[in-house]
Amino acid sequence: MDSDKMFHPSLSEALMKLDPEDGGKMMEYFQTHALLAREKAFLQASVREQKKLLVENGKLKKDIEELRDELRDKQRRRVAKALLSPNKSVGSAASPAAALPTPSADLKGGRKVTNGQKEDKKAALGATPTFDVSRLDLRVGRIVSVRRHPLATNLTVQDVDVGEKAPRPVVSKRWPDDLQPLTGSLAVLLCNVKACKVKGVASNARLLRCFRADGPVELLALPSGSNPGDRVTFLNYPGEPERELKAAQRVWDRVQPGLRVDGEGVANYKGCGFQVKGKGVCGAPSLTNCTIGCT
Structure with a gap:
């Protein structure tokens, strides 16, 4: 059988x-x-051949998954671009966005459409990107060591062990007690931001702290038994984080306002606690009702 006839023509058209x-x-x-699946039926049932085929199929499955993720990311970027540029033409006639009404159709009875109607439009685009804490790693x-930034008196550089082969350098804002007292402390890090240089020094993550605008600043307190590399997750927001946050989507800027320490001193996102699975929740050592951010 010809390989082109193994799939219905509509599948090929849909993918294109x-x-x-x-x-x-x-x-x-x-x-x-x-x-590969067809050839498998004709292979002799030897252990060596079966193992070889399983390895090949595993690699192929991984390639397909990576390609599917890439297609989803592209679709998200296109949707985000379309939402941010409503007055521009979106895609071709074959695009799902082509079915949307023109900007003049957004008026109903002389009034602009409501937020609910705008959300319906976004849903019509298909894969609308989500902006919640599940996308953060x-x-x-x-903290293995802390030193002053060589070129900026208001910055410090921490080397932080997150369970990898080598500690990550992290540049953050300097506070009066940022040096020796922090060495050896546990902290929560945002690890899937794009690596960059801050005044010439590499920074491969961001350090989370809780603070008030006119008050003290504290590292988040981790539950007993926490170890470098443990994931901090959220029960109401499951899922795997992105490999790297897209700067254009400003995911952190959209999520950060929902990060707070509540009146009981528990760190949470929209009421759902920062949790180290099997060990407990994160909190603030002494602060309550304050902001959580990267400094």
Whole structure:
């Protein structure tokens, strides 16, 4: 059987409409996977051949998953761009956004559409990106050392162990007690921000602290038994974080206002606690009703 006939034509058309650039490549992956499955039926039932086929299928499955994630990311970026530029043409006639009304159709009875109607429009675009704490890679880290930034008196550089082969350098705002007292302390780090240089010094994560605008600043307190590399998760917001936050989507800026320490001293996102699975929740050593941010 010809590999092109293994799939219904509508599947190929749908993939090409979803992404004209990568739809063909996705179809090739599907066809290759189908051919491998077909060949498997004719292989002799030897242990060595079966193991070899399983390894090949595993690699192919991983490639397909990565391509699917890439297609989703592209779709998210396109949707975000369309939402931020409502007066510009969005996609081609084959695009899902082409079915949306023009800006003049956003008026109803001489009045602008409501927020609810705008949300309906976003839903019509398909994969509307979500902006919540599940997209952040928050991990427990231990501060190995702290030193002053060589070029900025208001900054410090921490080397933080987050369970990887080497500590991550983190540049943060300097506070009066930022040096020796912090060495050896546990902290919560935002680890999937893009690595950058701050006044010439590399910074590969951000340090979370709780603070008031006119008051003291504290590291978040971790539950007993927490270890470097432990994930900080949220019961009401499951899912795996992104490999790297997209700067253009400003995910951190959208999520940060929901990060707070409540009246009981518990760190939470919109009422859902910072949790180290099996060990407990994070909090503030002494502050209550305050902000959590990266400083």
